[in-house]
Amino acid sequence: MVSSGNNYKDKVSQLISWGHWFSFFNIIAAMLLGTRYIAHSEWPASLLGQLYLLTSWVGHFGFLVFGFYILILFPASFIIPSQRLMRLFAVLVATIGLTALLLDTHAYESLELHLSPLVWDLLLSGERTELNARWQYLFITVPVIFLLQLVLSEWLWRKLRKLTRKHVGVPIATVFGICFISSHLMYIWADANLYRPITAQRSNFPLSYPMTAKTFMEKHGLLDREEYTERLNAQGIEASEQLRYPLEKMAFDDPGTGKNLLVVMIDGLRSDMVEADTMPYLSAFASQNLNFENHYSSSNENTAGIFGLFYGLPSSYINSARSSNTKPLVVSTLEKRGYQFGLFGSDDLLQDPIYTEAIFSGLPLEAMAGIAQDTEVVESWANWLEARDSDKPWFSYIELNSVQNFEEGGDYTPRFEPSLGSNNISGQDTNLILKNSYRNAAYFIDEQLIQIFDQLVQQDALDDTIVIITANHGTEFNETGSNSWGANSNYSQYQLKVPLVIHWPGSVSSVSDRLTSHLDIAPTLMEALLNTTTPASAYSSGSSLFTGSSKRRWILAGNERDIVMIQPTSTTVIDQYGNYLVYDQDYKRLDAAKPKLSTLMQAMHEMKRFHQAH
Known part of the structure; x- marks a missing residue:
C-alpha cells in the first residue's frame, strides 16, 4: 500500500x-x-x-x-x-x-x-x-x-x-x-497523391484532423497545384461510392403509351417570370395545361438540378452515377423502347460531363457541336424533327441558356428598360437594370418557345407529345438581403423555385400549389409514360406528380455538401458535419427553430439509400 x-x-x-x-x-x-x-x-x-x-x-x-x-x-x-x-x-x-x-x-x-x-x-x-x-x-x-x-x-x-x-x-x-x-x-503523402484508400478514412474517428502539407510541398516544388486540382476533380468521380440504382428489378405492365417526350430546360429561369408581361406565351400555355406553381429544383447548381430531374435522385449521387456511367432509368428505358433521340443545346452541353458521362452516356451529342445561340438550337431541333423517322416515337431535350447568360445580352430588342446595353442608365438602380435585362432574356426565350410549339403543330405532333418546360435553378437579385446574386449561393426560393409546365395529351388543365420537386419528374414519366409497376421508392426519392400526396411534409434539395429540407413554412440546411440552420419562407434565420428528428432521419437516410452497403 x-x-x-x-x-x-x-x-x-x-x-x-x-x-x-x-x-x-x-x-x-x-x-x-x-x-x-x-x-x-x-x-x-x-x-x-x-x-x-x-x-x-x-x-x-x-x-x-x-x-x-x-x-x-x-x-x-x-x-x-x-x-x-x-x-x-x-x-x-x-x-x-x-x-x-x-x-x-x-x-x-x-x-x-x-x-x-x-x-x-x-x-x-x-x-x-x-x-x-x-x-x-x-x-x-x-x-x-x-x-x-x-x-x-x-x-x-x-x-x-x-x-x-x-x-x-x-x-x-x-x-x-x-x-x-x-x-x-502517411496521410500527408496520401493527400498529396490523392490516394483514396487512406484519404477516405479522414473522418472515421471523432476529433480526427489528419495533417496535410500541400502549401509546404508546393512552396518547395514537391507539388504542382494545378495538376493536383485536375487530379482531385477526376478523383471525385473515381472515389465515389457505388450506386445501387434501381434497388430492385424494374417491372412493366406493357410497352407504355408510346407518346413522344420533349423536355425544354431553360437555364436559370425562376418561377415568377411565368407571368403575362414577361413571358406571355408560356403564361398562356401554362393556364391551358398543367401548371405546378410551387415547384422546386433539386439544387441551386446547374448540373445538379438537371441530374435530379432525370434521375429522381438527390445531388449526393452525382459522382456515383458518373463513375459507373449509369444512365437515368427514363433515358435507358426510352432507349430500349426504340425511341429516337434528339439532344440539342450549346457547346456547353458537349463539354459538361454530367451529360457525356451520365445522363446521355453513349448517345449522339455531336449534333450540337458549334451551336452557340438559342435561335440556332431551336432551328437545329426543328430540322431534326422534320428529318426524323416518323414511324418511331422520339425523345428530345432542348437546353436554352439566354436567361442564364442574360448579362452578355443577345440579338434581341429590349422589351424592358433600363437594361444592360441601354444608352442612358446613369443614376438607375443596379438591381432594376440587372432584373430588366434578365426579363428581356426571358421574353426572348418566350419567343423561342413559340417557334418550338409552332413546329410541333406543323408536324402534327403536339397531340402525341408530352412537353415538360422547366429550369435547372432560379436566379436571385439579392432579394434575401444577403448580397446574393445569381445562383449557387443560398437555398432561398429565388434560387430553387422554378417553373414546371407540362403538356400531357388527354389531361385537363389545372393549377397546382402543392409542394413538388424535380425528383418527382422521373417517377411521373416512369409510371404515366412507360407504365412501370415498380414502386417509385425503388428508383427515386420523389413520387409521381399525378399520384403523390397533396399534403407533403418536405422535399429534398442541396448538393454534394449540403442536405436541404424544404417544408411549407421553413427551409433547413444541414452541412456534411451535422451543423444546421433553419430559415423562414423569406430565407431569414430562425435561431430558435430545430428540425424534427423523425423528418431529419428520413432526409438523411434518403441521401444515402441508393449507395451500395459497405
Whole structure:
C-alpha cells in the first residue's frame, strides 16, 4: 500500500505515475469502443490503406485519451491535494469521456455523423422515436462505466509500485507515438497523391484532423497545384461510392403509351417570370395545361438540378452515377423502347460531363457541336424533327441558356428598360437594370418557345407529345438581403423555385400549389409514360406528380455538401458535419427553430439509400 505520509512532491509524483497507467487502460477501452467506427466504415481496399487504418486507430485514440490527461488530469495532480479526491475526479472525467465516445459511436452508426450541435439537439429533443429511445438507453451504461472506472482506479493505486518496477512505460509510449506520427505522415503523402484508400478514412474517428502539407510541398516544388486540382476533380468521380440504382428489378405492365417526350430546360429561369408581361406565351400555355406553381429544383447548381430531374435522385449521387456511367432509368428505358433521340443545346452541353458521362452516356451529342445561340438550337431541333423517322416515337431535350447568360445580352430588342446595353442608365438602380435585362432574356426565350410549339403543330405532333418546360435553378437579385446574386449561393426560393409546365395529351388543365420537386419528374414519366409497376421508392426519392400526396411534409434539395429540407413554412440546411440552420419562407434565420428528428432521419437516410452497403 502506498504510504500516506509522503510529502507533497512524492504525492504528486505518485499521482502522475498513477495517471499514466490510468490513461493507458482508458486508451485500451477507447480503442475497443473505436472498433465500432471501423466496423461501420468502408474497409480499405489496399494493404497500405489497412496499415493506415491500424496505425491511425492506435495512434489517434492513444493521442486523444492522453491529450485529455495532459490537459485535465496532469494539472489537477498539482492542484488537488488528496489522492482519493484526485482519483475520484479522474474517474468522473474518464466516465464522461467514455460515455461521450459511446454516444458518438452510436451517432456514427445511426447518422454517419460525429457528435455535433445537431446531434445533441436531436438527442435532447424529447421527440418520441425509436432512435431517440435507443440513445437514451445508452445512458444506463453510465453507472456501469463509473463503477468499472472506480475498480480500475483502486486496483492501479494498489498495484502502482509493482507496475512502476516493470519499466514498460517508455516502450508503450513509443509504440503510441510511432503510430501517431506515422499515421499523419502517411496521410500527408496520401493527400498529396490523392490516394483514396487512406484519404477516405479522414473522418472515421471523432476529433480526427489528419495533417496535410500541400502549401509546404508546393512552396518547395514537391507539388504542382494545378495538376493536383485536375487530379482531385477526376478523383471525385473515381472515389465515389457505388450506386445501387434501381434497388430492385424494374417491372412493366406493357410497352407504355408510346407518346413522344420533349423536355425544354431553360437555364436559370425562376418561377415568377411565368407571368403575362414577361413571358406571355408560356403564361398562356401554362393556364391551358398543367401548371405546378410551387415547384422546386433539386439544387441551386446547374448540373445538379438537371441530374435530379432525370434521375429522381438527390445531388449526393452525382459522382456515383458518373463513375459507373449509369444512365437515368427514363433515358435507358426510352432507349430500349426504340425511341429516337434528339439532344440539342450549346457547346456547353458537349463539354459538361454530367451529360457525356451520365445522363446521355453513349448517345449522339455531336449534333450540337458549334451551336452557340438559342435561335440556332431551336432551328437545329426543328430540322431534326422534320428529318426524323416518323414511324418511331422520339425523345428530345432542348437546353436554352439566354436567361442564364442574360448579362452578355443577345440579338434581341429590349422589351424592358433600363437594361444592360441601354444608352442612358446613369443614376438607375443596379438591381432594376440587372432584373430588366434578365426579363428581356426571358421574353426572348418566350419567343423561342413559340417557334418550338409552332413546329410541333406543323408536324402534327403536339397531340402525341408530352412537353415538360422547366429550369435547372432560379436566379436571385439579392432579394434575401444577403448580397446574393445569381445562383449557387443560398437555398432561398429565388434560387430553387422554378417553373414546371407540362403538356400531357388527354389531361385537363389545372393549377397546382402543392409542394413538388424535380425528383418527382422521373417517377411521373416512369409510371404515366412507360407504365412501370415498380414502386417509385425503388428508383427515386420523389413520387409521381399525378399520384403523390397533396399534403407533403418536405422535399429534398442541396448538393454534394449540403442536405436541404424544404417544408411549407421553413427551409433547413444541414452541412456534411451535422451543423444546421433553419430559415423562414423569406430565407431569414430562425435561431430558435430545430428540425424534427423523425423528418431529419428520413432526409438523411434518403441521401444515402441508393449507395451500395459497405
